[in-house]
Amino acid sequence: xxxxxxxxxxxxxxxxxxxxxxxxxxxxxxxxxxxxxxxxxxxxxxxxxxxxxxxxxxxxxxxxxxxxxxxxxxxxxxxxxxxxxxxxxxxxxxxxxxxxxxxxxxxxxxxxxxxxxxxxxxxxxxxxxxxxxxxxxxxxxxxxxxxxxxxxxxxxxxxxxxxxxxxxxxxxxxxxxxxxxxxxxxxxxxxxxxxxxxxxxxxxxxxxxxxxxxxxxxxxxxxxxxxxxxxxxxxxxxxxxxxxxxxxxxxxxxxxxxxxxxxxxxxxxxxxxxxxxxxxxxxxxxxxxxxxxxxxxxxxxxxxxxxxxx
Numbered sequence: 130x131x132x133x134x135x136x137x138x139x140x141x142x143x144x145x146x147x148x149x150x151x152x153x154x155x156x157x158x159x160x161x162x163x164x165x166x167x168x169x170x171x172x173x174x175x176x177x178x179x180x181x182x183x184x185x186x187x188x189x190x191x192x193x194x195x196x197x198x199x200x201x202x203x204x205x206x207x208x209x210x211x212x213x214x215x216x217x218x219x220x221x222x223x224x225x226x227x228x229x230x231x232x233x234x235x236x237x238x239x240x241x242x243x244x245x246x247x248x249x250x251x252x253x254x255x256x257x258x259x260x261x262x263x264x265x266x267x268x269x270x271x272x273x274x275x276x277x278x279x280x281x282x283x284x285x286x287x288x289x290x291x292x293x294x295x296x297x298x299x300x301x302x303x304x305x306x307x308x309x310x311x312x313x314x315x316x317x318x319x320x321x322x323x324x325x326x327x328x329x330x331x332x333x334x335x336x337x338x339x340x341x342x343x344x345x346x347x348x349x350x351x352x353x354x355x356x357x358x359x360x361x362x363x364x365x366x367x368x369x370x371x372x373x374x375x376x377x378x379x380x381x382x383x384x385x386x387x388x389x390x391x392x393x394x395x396x397x398x399x400x401x402x403x404x405x406x407x408x409x410x411x412x413x414x415x416x417x418x419x420x421x422x423x424x425x426x427x428x429x430x431x432x433x434x435x436x437x438x439x
Contacts, residue, residue, distance in 0.1 A: 159243050159246055159247045160247075161247040161248070163178075164176060164177070164178075166217070166243055166244050166247045166248075168220075168239070168240050168243045169239070169243060170228075170231065170236075172220050172225070172226045172228050172231070172240065173225060173226040174217050174218065174219075174220060174225045174226070174240055174243070174244060175197070175217065175218040175223060175224035175225045176197065176215060176216065176217035176218070176244055177197050177204065177214075177215065177216050177217075178213070178214075178215050178248070179204055179205070179208040179213070179214045179215075180204075180207070180208030180209075180211065180212050180213045180214050181208075181211060181212075181213060182213060183213070184208075184211050184212045184213035185211075185212050185213065185252065185254070185278075185436065186212070186213045186214075186215065186250045186251075186252065186253045186254070187207055187212050187213070187214050187215070187253070187254045187256060187432075187436065188214075188215045188216070188217075188241075188244075188245070188250075188253050188254070188255050188256065189203065189204065189214065189215070189216035189256045189257075189258075189261070190216075190217075190219070190237075190241065190255070190256070190257040190258070190260075190261030190262070190264040190265055191216065191218070191219065191222070191258060191259075191260075191261045192258045192259030192260045192261055192284070193222075193259060193260040193358065193361050193362070193365055194222065194320065194349070194350040194353045194358040194361070195222065195223075195346065195349040195350065196218045196219075196222050196223025196224070196349045196352060196353070197216035197217055197218050197223060198223070198345070198349055199258070199345075199349060199421065199422075200216045200256075200258075200421065202421065202422070202425040202429065203256075203421065203425070203428065203429055203432060204216060206429040206433070207429070207432065207433065207436070210433060212436065213250075215244070215248065215250075217240070217241070217244050219237055219240070219260075219261075219264070219361075220232065220236060220237065220240055220357065221353055221354045221356070221357020221358065221360075221361065222349075222352070222353040222354075222357065222358070223349065223352050223353065224352070227353075227354035227356070227357055228357075229356060232356070232357050232360035232361055232364060233360070233363075233364045233368075234263055234264065234267040234364050234365075234368045235267065235271065237263075237264045237267065237364070238264055238267035238268040238270070238271050238272065239271065239272075241255075241264060241265075241268045242268060242271070242272045245276055250276070251276050252276070252277075252278040253276055253277055253278060254277075254278050254279040254280070254281065254436060255268065255269075255277055255279075255280045255281070256280075256281040256283065256432065257280075257281070257282055257283065257285055258283045258284055258285065258421055259283075259284050259285060259286055259365070259391070259392060259418065260286055260361065260364070260365040261285070262282040262283065262284070262285020262286055262287055262401075263285065263286045263287055263364070263365055263368060263370055265280060265282065265285075266282070266285075266287045266370040266373040266374055266377075267368070267370065267373050269373060269376055269377055270370070270372060270373030270374075270376050271373075273376070274376075274377070274378055274379050277379050278379060278380075279379055279380045279381070279382070279435065279436070280377060280379055280380075280381045280382075281381070281382045281383075281384065281432065281435065282381070282382070282383045282384070282398070282401055283384045283385075283420070283421065283428070284384070284385055284386065284389055284391075284392055284397075284398070284418050284419075284420060284421075285383070285385075285392070285397060285398070285401065286365045286366070286368075286370075286392055286397060287370035287371075287373070287374055287397065287400075287401045288369070288370050288371045288374060288396075288397070288400050288401055288404055289367075289368065289369045289370060289371065290305075290365065290366045290367075290392065290396070290397070291305065291366050291367045293369075296369075296396075298395070298396050299396055300366070300393075300396075304366075305362055305363070305366045305367075308362050309359060309362055312355070312358060312359050312362070313359065316350070316351075316355060316358065317347070317351060320346060320347045320350035320351065321343065321347050323346070323391075324342065324343040324346035324347060325338060325343050327390035327391055327417070327418065328346065328391060328417065328418050328419045329342055329343075329417055329418075329419045329422065329423055330388060330390070330415075330416075330417030330418075330419075330423065331343075332390075333388070333417075342419075342422055346419075370401075371404060374401060374404040374405050375404065377405045377406065377408070378406070380407070380409075380435075380438070381405045381407070381408040381409070382408070382409050382411065382431070382435045383398050383401055383402040383405070383408050383409065383410045383411070384398070384410075384411045384413065384420075384428065384431065385397065385398025385399070385410070385411075385412060385413070385416075386412075386413045386414075386415070386416025386417055386418065386420045386424070387412050387413065387414055387415065387416065388415050388416060388417055389416070389417060389418045390417065390418065391417075391418035392418060394412070398410065398412070411431060413427065
């Protein structure tokens with residue numbers, strides 16, 4: 130009996146030790162499926178992975194309060210050209226989890242890093258629109274460019290949107306407080322108003338609003354969490370990306386419309402291009418913030434041209 134108990138005890142200890150070891154290894158490994166990645170802090174990130182798996186990888190980061198659906202024109206175009214295109218729904222947005230905490234640029238960047246790690250991709254071209262441009266900048270600031278081949282900032286929020294002592298030309302805090310107030314009062318109406326007006330430039334004389342584009346913006350926004358999109362206003366407006374932009378050491382393309390009423394070009398696109406060593410700036414005359422839709426044919430071709438450059 131004593132011998133049996135000794136053997137049983139040894140078995141239990143060995144099994145427990147093995148379980149702990151396996152559990153620790155599992156905790157270090159990022160779990161993923163064909164459409165989701167579970168981040169290191171347990172947030173489930175939805176993603177799309179289109180095109181040939183052996184194609185050059187292009188990863189897209191979307192704007193506020195949208196989802197990866199906002200990139201579908203660019204993704205389909207490039208996938209048909211042989212590129213592997215990946216786009217995720219930011220935490221709290223689209224089909225991803227809606228965590229109460231962590232709705233900030235550091236977490237956004239780390240989530241992107243976890244998606245890249247889970248898919249085990251290298252030589253990636255990162256493309257970020259609006260808030261997604263901030264995500265790309267912070268990713269490079271926090272994680273470097275070891276796995277990055279090129280970068281593209283489209284209508285992007287860097288270097289910093291908020292007016293501060295060191296950024297006197299930024300937008301006053303009242304602008305973003307107004308967004309927060311409207312978000313709490315009736316965010317459904319807020320998204321309709323943004324899409325019906327300045328986002329696509331539909332408030333300009335002679336503009337022809339697209340009901341479909343407006344509804345798509347609203348649908349994507351309402352899929353996101355109320356708390357997540359509220360917190361994200363501070364993330365995209367008050368985060369200072371100037372230090373991140375200084376760390377860019379890969380070919381970078383900056384694209385911005387000169388009639389962007391959401392993220393003004395003078396303090397964003399032009400300023401970012403000036404801070405990123407060797408960056409190329411493309412200005413779309415008359416283009417609004419949402420140029421990925423209103424100027425999608427030109428943007429698609431400009432992205433392809435940039436990707437093909439050696």
